[in-house]
Amino acid sequence: MSDLIFINTALCLPFPDVEALLQGRTIAAIPQTFIQPGRSFALYPSATSINLLTDEQHYKSNFLIVIQNVYTQLSSETVWIKAWAKCELCQILDNSESLEALSQLTIWQKKALQQILLQRQYIFIAHLRVYLLSNPIGIPVNPQGQFMGLPNPVRASTTLPVLGDRIFAQRKHQLENRQPPLHPELEELQSALASLGITNPAAKELDDDIKIFFGWSSNKLINEPDPDLAWIKDIAKLGNRSKQEDEGKNNYQAGTDFENVVRDSLDFLGFTVDRTHKGGAGGLDLFCSQPYPLFGECKAGKKIPNDTAVQLLNLGSLHRLDVFNQAVKLIIGPGEPTNQLKDAATVHRMAIINPETLEKLVKLQKNYRNSVDLFKLKEYLKPGQSDEEVEKYIDQIYASINLRSQIIKTVKELSEQDNQSLESILQRFTVTEIRVHYNVTHNPKLTDEGVHDLLIELSSPLTGYLGRIKGNDWRSDHFYFLHDLLISPR
Template identity: 60%
Template sequence: MNQSILLQTALALPNPDIEALIQGRTIAAMPRMFLNPGRTFALYPANISVDLLSADRYYRSSFLPVAQKALDRLNSDKVLIKAWARCEFCKPLDNSESLEAVSRLTIWKTEALQQTLQQRPFIFLAHLRVYLLPQPLEMPVQSSGNFVSLPKSLNVTDSTPVLSDFIFAKRHQQLKKLEPPEHPELEELQSALVQMPINNLTVKERSDAQQLNRQVKIFLGWSSDNDVSQLEPDLAWINTIAALGNRTKEIDADKSNYQAGTDFENVVRDSLEFLGFTVDYAHKGGAGGLDLFCSKPYPLVGECKAVQGATRG
C-alpha cells in the first residue's frame, strides 16, 4: 500500500545534483547539515556555488554534459521542483575517508570533495531515496539556506520511485561500503550516448541510440527493468502536454493564467528538445517577449496558448 506523506519544506541542492538524483545516476547528496534518516522533503534546485570550482573541475567527466545543461537551465526568477526524497542514511566524512572511492560512486570529482573539506570540518554524505512528483511544482526563487519553505503543502505518495527497491538497496550498500563501481567503462559509454548529436540521425538511428541508452542505464543500475515500460523523467511531458495545453479554468481553479501558461511553455520546450531542436532558453515569454525560439536545425519561433479551443494558426 502506498504511503501518503505531507511535504512542507524542500532541501536546497545544486541543480545538477538534483538532476543526477532524478535520473538515477546517484543516490548521494551533500547537504550542508546532518539529515536524520526518515526525514522527507522536496528537492529544490538551487543556484548554489560549487565551492569556487568550475563545473568541469567539480563534476566527473561522465556527468559533465548533464551538469552543464542543468546549469544553463537555471532561472533567476523561478524554479521547477520535480521530485521529493526520503533520507535513508547520513554520515559525516573527513579526511580519514577515501574521497577517491566516494568520487567513483558519485558525480563529484575527488578535487571537489577535497575543496569542500577545506571549507567545512565535515562532508555530510546523505543517501536519498528519490520519488518523482506527479506534476512539477513551480515556485519563486528563494534565498538558498539548507531548507526552503514550499508555497503550499504537497501531499505525495511513494508510488513513483526513481529506482526499484532492489536496485536502491544494492546501491545503498555499495555506497556505505565504498565498493568500487562494477562497470565504469559503461558510464563513459552512457555519457557518449547522451552527447551524441541527433540532428543528423534518421528516426531509426535515433530510436536505436535511445534504446541502447536505456539498456545501459538498466545494466548500470540507474533504472530497472520495470522502468522500461515507463517514461524516463525527461519524457514526463508526454503524459501532461495535452492536459496543460487544453487548460480549463474550472479544472485549474487554483492556478493563475500566468502559471498555466508557464507550465505549458515548459513542456513544449521539452518536446521540441526531444525532437532534436536546439532551444534558446534566453526566450521565456513575458510581456512582449517570445515564448520560445529554436536556433537549430532551422529557426523556429513559437507562441504558446494554454486554453481549450485556442485559435490555431
C-alpha cells in the same frame, strides 16, 4: 498501497546534484549539516552554489556532458520541484576517509571533495531515497539556506521511486561500504552515447539499455509511447483501405501509403530495404537485399487481386532471375485470398500475409527489440496463405519471453522468501536452487543445464536482468535479481 505524506520543507542542493538524483545516477547528496535519517523533504535545485570550484572542476566531465542540455531549462524566476526524498542514512566523513573511493561512486571529483573538507573539516554524505512527484511544483526562486519552507504543503507518495527497492538497497550498501563501481567502462560509454543520442536513434536506444542495466532508468521506459513509432498502429488500417478512408485520395496515393509503411515495417524488423524500388505502374513494390533477398508486392484495399502472384513473378524475374528464384517472395494485402490466388502463390512459392499479421510482427519487435529472428521468420513464410504459420512464430517468441520473465521472477521470489534485511536483498542463488524453485509451480520442468543457459543470457551486460558471480564451474555460478522483465500487452 503507497505511503502518502505532506511535505512542508525543501532541501536546497546545487542544480547538477538534484539532476543526478532525479536521473538515478547517484543516491548521495552533500548537505551543509547533518540530516537526521528518516526526515523527508522536497528537492530544491538551486542555480547558485557555495562551491569555490567551477562546475568543470567540481563534477566529473562525463556527468557534465550528460546534463549540459538540461542547463538550458533553468529559469531566473521559477524553480520547478520535481521530486522529494527521504534521508536513509547520513555519514560524517573526515580526513581519514578515502575520497578516491567516494569519488568513484558519485558525480564529484576527488579534488572537489578535498576542497569541501578544507572548507568545513567534515563532509556529510546523505543517502537519499528519491521519489518523483506526479506533478512538478513551480515556486519563485528564493533559496534560504540548507532548508527552506514551501509556500504550500506538497502532497507526495511513494508510487514513483526513481530506483526500485532492490537497486536502491544495493547502491546504498555499495556507497556505505565504499565498494567500487562494477562497470566504470559502461558508465563512460553511456556518457558518450547520451550526447550522440540527441540526433542518433541507434545511440539513444543503446543509451536507454545501459541506463536500464544500471538501474538509472525503469524497464517501463521500453513501454512508453514513442511518437516516432506511432505509424506502427496504422499498418493494418493503411492496408485495409475503404472509400470512406480514401476520401480525397486516388487509388495510386492510397496504395503508395501502404507500400511506404510496409517498407518502414520491414526496415524496422531488420531487413535492408532497397528504396529505389517504389512500385508504381510497372514497378516492383519491394526488394530487400539483406539478410537474404526478399521480393514483395503490396496491395491495399478490401482484397488482393487474383493476378498479384503473376504480377510479382513477372516483375521479380525482370530484376534478376537467378536471385528471384532463390529469394523469399511475399505478398502483403487484405482479406482472404481467392483459391486461384492461393494456388498460384503455392506454385510459385510465394507467401501471403495480411497487414494485421505484419503489424503484430512490428509491434512485437517494438516491445522487445531484436526479438524477431529474420532467419527463423523465413521458415514460417510458407507458400500460400501464411498468416497462421507466422502467428505460430509470434506465439513462440512471446512464450520464450514469458519463460525468461518467469525465471527472473523465480530469482526475485527466492530473494524475498527471507526477511527484508539488506543481506537477503543481496542474496545470491545457485542454478539448482533456482531450478528447484521454478519447477515447483511451472511446467514443463526444466533441467539445471537449461536453466543455466537462460541465466547466462539474462545476466549478460546487454540484458542486465540478473547479476552473476562466476564460480569454478557452471554449477557453482551464483545469480541475483536486478530488474523485472515486463510483459507488454499483445
